[in-house]
Amino acid sequence: MEISTPDGDGFRPLDEKSLVEYIKATPPLLAKLGGTVDNLHVKEVGDGNLNFVYIVVAPSGSLVIKQALPYIRSIGESWPMTKERAYFEAAALRIHGRLCPAHVPQVYHFDHAMSLIGMRYLEPPHIVLRKGLIAGVEYPLLAQHMAEYMSRTLFYTSLLYTTTTEHKRAVTEFCGNADMIRHTGQVVFSDPYKVSQYNRWTSPYLDRDAEAVRQDNFLKLEVAQLKSMFCERAQALIHGDLHTGSVMATQVSTQVIDPEFAFYGPMGFDMGAFLGNLILSFFAQDGHANQGNDRKAHKKWILRTIEETWNLFYQKFMALWNENKDGPGEAHLPTIYNNTDVLQLVQANFMGDLFHDSLGFGAAKMIRRIVGVAHVEDFESIYDASKRADCERKALNFAKMLMKERRKFTSTTEVVLAIQEVDS
Template identity: 65%
Template structure:
């Protein structure tokens, strides 16, 4: 057939493609005379088309063999579409209220057909730039994060199920490597991809490359992020338990770090919202990794939104009330997540989960102790990853609309510098924070 090997689609060839796929064409009632197709991809990597006619609609997302933001010179596997479809389906099972349904997946064409999140759904980041409040955001996101992380973790699952899925998602190694580069490496070295608001932040970018303490902290987080690929896992077992990649006792650390199935790119452009609905899209970076990476992505991007608000303030709206709403949302997201995650843990204490066996954690005192220890470490991981994600958006390759839409460069740099100073402090001092309210107080003090 015409589509037996990969080709990037356009508005015309996509119609031909849809005609060959009954699940998709039936969504349009097999009527193509009034079909409308529009490419609307505004993300960093992929093509996204809205397909609709008078009877139905859907989204087609196609991966390209390169990073769209940079161009064809930066090659990137289009197999990411496979992991995105797998993660959408898995997370859709765990939390159907907040994940769009997948209608179709084609591995050869690296293409996903899914529910079109119709207007008034917009990308959350755009809502944050416009100063719109979403009263259910913390409730919904804490729900999504708690359910998807808990039910894919060893606290809930058997070692056999967990290892099988960890191994499957190890295949997404190229996307993991991209994250390692753009979040944990490039901002801390000279890289052709880095950029910042110059000349205002020249000294700040340089200071990051000279900050030994910061380098120590980012190394620790990078090590938590870098789950060894299965291949190395088996290799390291044969090398007496010492991993040839990270030089650590992998049979222990491998489990520890592959905590749960992460979305792994959970910033505010991966969430679409209305006042009533919250939908998580774009999990192409999905893999089994440290839970704090997802929580930190969301919190870090809300903190970026907070620090960008002064750049959007004007005579009609000083954004003060809005900044308070963002702070409340940061606080509520963590508090509700904590409550929901530990509640799930309590409810499933005697289930198949192999991390904390009931025969060992067999009294309320020890149960509380392990839970508190786990949640404290998760809190500090989340703060660390939040900080890392803030830093990369200011001095790394991919920036965010929160700041980019502030056209006055001096004003933009002032906002970015506040965010950067806060992120550097958070990365270094994260273990000193005992509660999310303390983090919010520290944001206020900048």
């Protein structure tokens, strides 16, 4: 990856015309397009909340340009946001790409002053996973690939593998992404539980439901614990926003994108975000059912994927731990945890806590997508507001129960049964 040195405040947002000139003057990008900007096709596809995203295709190559704006794109300049997130996104892509190259797109170029990343274009038939799930597409390798990505990125950036010195150095670097961490803390753990100008929901159908969230003292106790954990526990380099809109997929490929919220945080936040968004997709399916497809088979597949993702992650993470139990990691020194019995006790305790953390964070991510600021297309694309609200209410009720009662669950099989009970 080539990194350009920032030159004062040299930032300027690029449009399609100025982007072509930028590429022409940037050798690493120009080389990926065959050395010429002739016959370029440029398309802006940034339909997210934050950034400009351009797909650039030439006869001899292709790439994606992503540029961070100094505010939230979906809201405007009234909600400023640091452009520095581009630096941390590029750094996280580089680190996670080294640890799991099969499931992270390659970065070609990073320009600090321009808050700009040039990276691999995930060509069709790659589509955003969320859109595929809405369309009823099944991805047979999704659970395996996501388990591989999370197990490798989380294990190898934790103290289970690294020394304290290495870990603290990395934690310190990513503390620079504090604005994004604060933003996540606000929209996930704070705004949904109080009156906020940015909150919205399917009104009037969910007015009472939103009010119930704001009045639920036990829910507030649990979310306070989760927020503390999110802010204070620097376990591993997490993606920080690992929802189904941050994954591009085909039947044989799964690519994780957009880690601009990356920092050293609790492992369960990534697992919870992914599982929570799969659960949201499950509850949205009835709103997309029609006479030609009742979505029942797709709902069963989503539930299998939820189970398989955690179970495969558990297997892969434990395998990495056992392979490296005598390695450089300083969390559990082999001179202390020097027999099978004690190591198994430590592992069981660690994985049990991680499972419950994941359920709690997953529940928080679900709640914020229903009564908070940024919603999900899974529900938003259900045009009948009454039907949409029915789907959202089931998801919200499940999420509230899951957050408050997560410690009683011992397996994803039990979680799936609880989902089916709410759905019945």
